[in-house]
Amino acid sequence: xxxVTQTPSHQVTQMGQEVILRxxxxxxxxxxxxxxxxxxxxxxxxxxxxxxxxxxxxxxxDDQFSVERPDGSNFTLKIRSTKLEDSAMYxxxxxxxxxxxxxxxxxxxxxxx
Amino acid sequence: AQSVAQPEDQVNVAEGNPLTVKCTYxxxxxxxLFWYVQYPNRGLQFLLKYITxxxxxxxxxxxxxxFNKSQTSFHLKKPSAxxxxxxxxxCAALKLxxxxxxxxxxxx
Numbered sequence: 001x002x003x004v005t006q007t008p009s010h011q012v013t014q015m016g017q018e019v020i021l022r023x024x025x026x027x028x029x030x031x032x033x034x035x036x037x038x039x040x041x042x043x044x045x046x047x048x049x050x051x052x053x054x055x056x057x058x059x060x061x062d063d064q065f066s067v068e069r070p071d072g073s074n075f076t077l078k079i080r081s082t083k084l085e086d087s088a089m090y091x092x093x094x095x096x097x098x099x100x101x102x103x104x105x106x107x108x109x110x111x112x113x
Numbered sequence: 114a115q116s117v118a119q120p121e122d123q124v125n126v127a128e129g130n131p132l133t134v135k136c137t138y139x140x141x142x143x144x145x146l147f148w149y150v151q152y153p154n155r156g157l158q159f160l161l162k163y164i165t166x167x168x169x170x171x172x173x174x175x176x177x178x179x180f181n182k183s184q185t186s187f188h189l190k191k192p193s194a195x196x197x198x199x200x201x202x203x204c205a206a207l208k209l210x211x212x213x214x215x216x217x218x219x220x221x
Contacts, residue, residue: 004156043157043203043211091156101147104157 002026006092006105013082013112021077021108023092032075033093033102034067036060043091049075082112115140117204119212126194127220134189134215136178136204144206146187148178151201151214160202163187174198194219 005024013019025032034046047057049067066078075094079086089109093102118137126132138144148160161172163180171177178189187204199219204212 006156042213043205045211093157101159101162102157103159104149106156 002103004092004094004103004105006090006108008108009106010109011111013110015084015112016081019079019082019110021079021090021092021110023075023077023105024073025075025092025094026096026103027073029094029096029103031055031095031097032067032069033095034077035091035093035104036088037091037107038085038088046077079110082110084112086110087112115206117206117212119202119204119215121215122213123216123218125218125220128196129193132191132194132198132217132219134202134204134217136187136189136212137185138187138204138206139185140206144187146178146180147205148172148176148187148189149203149205150174151203153200157203160189196221 004026007022011019030050032049035043036046037043044060045058047061047067048055052069064080068076087110089107091107092105095102116139120135124134146163149157150160151157160176161170161178163170168180169177176189176191178187180187189202196219199217201214201216203214
């Protein structure tokens with residue numbers, strides 16, 4: 001069964017450092033998303049990506065965040081200068097179209113120290 | 114403002130008993146509604162969705178949900194709970210609007 005894969009599963013970084021979270025969406029999917037879940041809180045939408053550009057983003061997704069699809073398979077989330085409050089589980093998801101169920105990766109737990 | 118509400122932080126049910134996890138929504142237009150489950154240290158897994166058609170939607174692992182337009186609800190149900198159903202359950206509308214999640218504990 002096709003699945004979304006995310007690497008690494010856990011990343012620890014120092015405050016102020018740049019991190020790149022990697023995702024490989026399902027191959028025939030066209031829409032890609034990043035969400036985050038701070039421990040004990042709700043899942044929050046960050047950004048959606050379609051046709052090689054950002055289609056929607058939330059207010060959380062400020063200038064410190066960027067996304068990229070560097071090749072035909074990977075979808076990355078970069079945080080330029082991490083803050084303590086960026087510590088969260090980050091989920092990548094993909095959908096075949098914009099209105100079908102999203103398939104999620106296992107998540108990357110980011111810990112900023 | 115559009116929103117999804119899960120009024121219960123925690124639901125406890127005995128194994129074998131029916132379970133209900135509640136969700137109400139406030140979304141403009143025709144809602145696209147989803148239920149996802151999150152097991153400990155795992156990603157979010159799709160359970161079921163309502164797009165259009167029959168109000169009773171059947172999904173994975175024996176779960177079903179009933180779309181009620183007049184009550185703007187989309188409660189998740191299962192006739193007989195299993196201990197392995199213990200997890201965090203999220204109701205979502207479209208792709209942007211999430212409930213806070215409901216922790217389900219099924220007691221043996």
